[in-house]
Amino acid sequence: MSSILFEIRDQVAFITLNRPEKMNAFTREMALLLQSRLDECASLHEVRAVCLTGAGRAFSAGQDLSEVVDPEGPGMEKILSERYNPIITRIRNLPKPVVASVNGVAAGAGANIALCCDIVVAARSASFIQAFSKIGLIPDSGGTWWLPRLVGWQKAAGIALLGDKIAAENAEKMGMIYAVYSDQDFPEASRALAATLAQMPTRALALTKHALNYSATNTLEAQLLLEDELQQQAAQTKDYAEGVDAFLNKRAPRFKGE
Template identity: 45%
Template sequence: MTEYREILVGRDRPLARITLNRPDKLNAFTLTMADELLAAFGEAEADPAVRAVLLGGAGRAFGAGFDLSAVAAMDPPELGPVLEDHFNPLIRAMRRSRLPIVASVQGACAGAAVGLALACDLVIAGRSAFFYEPFVGIALVPDAGNSLFLPRLVGRIRAAGMALLGERIPAEEAGAWGLVWKVVEDAALAGESEAVASRLAAQPAAAVAATKRLLGAAAEAGLDAQLDLERDLQDQAGRSADCRAAIERFLKR
């Protein structure tokens, strides 16, 4: 099995476990992490003994979104290729996978990490979890599938509130809105997430894969076109002076 730097991967067949592992950075994404996630999902997909995937984040957060220090280092920022080459292939692979994927979310789930969680089939949230779309506040636009997943899950008005105002949606409210399947106490999160993933792994594999395909076809028509639009608009946004200034302010904090 491949060795990774920024994620942890384990297989206790029929369950594969994938964990974002930059806890000191609240699991903020890097290009390396995105590429490693894509490779890990590919390995799980190719193993016939794997029947489900459990995705989580090490430490006190699921994920803080893309590491803005990487954007600040780009001159000029070229975010279109970042999405096209690293993030969009990951989202597509997760949605096209035969495997049911369970996200186990605690603490911050922000930006691209929201897209990652919503690309899973079920989301289990601890009470500490909150969902947060900070893009507009740093002069960027939603990506990682957020602009398609959010309005279809919570409706256009709530999605607009999340995306335009950048308010944090706590776990209980996220559950009421339909962003998560179940909210549990943080102490019970790992056990409940494992139990749900194990239940999925025990179901008939062909029926699970076909059902996932049906639900995706009904709920995610246009995903490819939306990912392409996110790529193009994010590339424009990332080159703006407003974005540069906002990221500099964020990093100074």
């Protein structure tokens, strides 16, 4: 059985981390396969949104530590540069929205892969743990970048230093994630969210994502110039023409991602 399951339905690519017996902890093979699937999502026109989730009771427990302690293993630098950093940059640069559908515990790098996605939703029983300090490490996979921007400095410092388990409902209240659904409703609700995004103007969403990527480091003046540039690109799309026509004629738009 593959460590990454991949299926396209209704223009949504469903990517499932699939090592449930290990709480979907990442191995090298699994990390590289996820990168490959993300590249596939970027290149396939029929994919207009991505939904990333985990099999079983966890989203992902992060790195499989058996590889880290292996004396013949790759070492921490290669683990980050070869596996996790490329996953983060692929998700952020993917010109389509990515939903993290957090079905259970998301710990370590697993938590930060979820948090780097465009929209994060979780089952009520799910939780997020910056588990790094428990074993003498620092949050990686962008954790020290995402947390202060999502929840503020004090909350980020407490979460990172103490390594507390953050219940999904608390994560939503502090702005770490977008929404929480009951465990019963969660599978369908997260699929419906991804399906909704897949029917929206894909290129406009990609340009919005691009603008958000730069908003954390740009000055206001630079961001206004970037918005001007990206808005001109959006205004040249077929979906923009369709959206305006649908609005003027009081009908539902039929976007094609073009």
